[in-house]
């Protein structure tokens with residue numbers, strides 16, 4: 372059995388490779404070859420990537436693709452997407468092309484408020500705590516000035532600090548609930564630094580607050596951390612057109628298609644099992660742009676799903692209606708994004724993705740990302756209510772299956788042709804491949 376290792380973090384990269392491949396793989400030399408194949412020959416670039424995280428062994432590639440033809444507020448964008456799943460980029464591109472001739476996407480930022488909290492335990496009189504809070508509130512701001520002064524110069528900073536009594540939820544639990552404007556930064560580090568300063572001011576201030584008893588002076592700060600639930604850092608993206616312009620081909624009339632789209636959204640609104648998949652489809656688009664632009668997809672995912680459940684039941688992030696013969700389809704989504712900070716100026720591909728997008732501000736990026744989510748949902752629903760999802764998805768997935776089977780280039784060409792006219796299920800692809808090899 373492999374023994375635990377002390378000091379792994381201190382080993383060199385080669386030593387780490389030796390240890391992991393010797394102890395956890397069947398063929399150490401083969402495993403090392405795989406890991407090293409992904410090293411970048413440019414040593415400086417490789418070192419940059421090594422230093423993004425800890426204990427780096429190699430790089431993990433994701434395809435970086437482009438979905439063109441996105442008309443957003445009358446500007447044409449080509450949207451970079453980093454994702455492993457086939458058909459997502461094609462679906463986004465198809466939806467962009469569809470709406471290009473129908474007025475494009477309209478977007479607006481509904482808010483940019485970020486949130487952070489100092490969670491603390493206070494055993495004592497709540498009125499005295501309120502009086503104490505009013506007294507130290509100016510100090511909370513002033514002692515944070517070394518952290519906030521540059522952000523304030525840019526027009527951002529701390530926007531509010533509130534004392535919240537949470538003792539009904541948990542005995543003696545209070546919080547400083549704080550809001551921030553972090554402009555083009557996602558803001559995690561800025562907010563956390565401010566919160567840790569607030570925590571110090573709070574604890575020190577309590578020790579010196581004359582009307583507190585000895586016990587009341589001992590405020591216990593449990594933690595100080597930003598919240599990834601940002602319902603007021605919100606963006607709306609929408610499309611609309613007269614129903615008779617919704618011609619999607621096939622048997623379905625434009626009116627029936629519009630009606631089915633609305634029904635599909637209504638089902639996702641009331642049925643959590645469907646809502647989760649519906650929103651997964653939206654996140655196909657959102658995450659891909661978040662990754663390509665070096666943003667924090669875990670933060671976005673956590674916040675988006677909390678928002679989808681804000682009314683007490685997990686529900687659709689998109690909405691659809693037919694009113695006065697107009698089909699309208701829109702999304703409201705919370706997105707705390709950065710176009711400065713984090714990886715944005717470090718990762719060469721991230722910098723390039725932002726350049727392709729016209730070096731957007733964080734607000735502009737919020738709008739682009741929301742559009743990617745909406746487009747993805749439109750494409751998926753369009754397939755679901757017409758041909759079914761498998762036709763298009765399997766068409767795109769075909770090459771993955773053929774690669775798994777070890778098909779040659781000539782075999783891939785023959786089989787791609789064949790599956791233009793035949794339904795591509797996994798078993799059908801395997802059968803056609805085997806047949807081709809026999810013939």
Ligand SMILES: CC(C)(COP(=O)([O-])OP(=O)([O-])OC[C@H]1O[C@@H](n2cnc3c(N)ncnc32)[C@H](O)[C@@H]1OP(=O)([O-])[O-])[C@@H](O)C(=O)NCCC(=O)NCCSC(=O)C[C@@](C)(O)CC(=O)[O-]
Nearest residue numbers: 458459461462464465468648649652750751754760763764
């Ligand atoms: C897959 C398509 C686009 C095929 O659609 P199609 O009609 O067969 O495509 P087409 O060959 O007629 O081409 C039309 C346009 O689609 C795009 N397109 C088409 N093919 C490509 C390609 N190879 N590479 C790049 N772009 C492509 C491209 O914009 C192209 O225009 P052009 O470039 O020719 O001017 C369509 O069937 C579709 O949109 N399907 C939906 C796919 C989807 O949603 N995939 C996500 C994965 S499934 C999932 O995870 C989520 C889900 C579905 O469960 C969510 C939910 O349930 O709500």
Ligand SMILES: NC(=O)C1=CN([C@@H]2O[C@H](COP(=O)(O)OP(=O)(O)OC[C@H]3O[C@@H](n4cnc5c(N)ncnc54)[C@H](O)[C@@H]3O)[C@@H](O)[C@H]2O)C=CC1
Nearest residue numbers: 553554555556557558559560561667670709711712713714
């Ligand atoms: N729970 C979470 O989501 C957490 C996330 N993180 C990570 O924190 C990182 C993001 O933190 P940030 O503070 O955004 O990045 P950061 O620490 O790189 O800071 C960005 C800084 O850029 C400066 N700046 C320059 N021009 C600006 C402009 N126009 N607008 C605003 N600021 C400008 C500001 O000083 C700002 O604080 C991400 O990598 C994220 O993964 C870290 C801790 C927790």
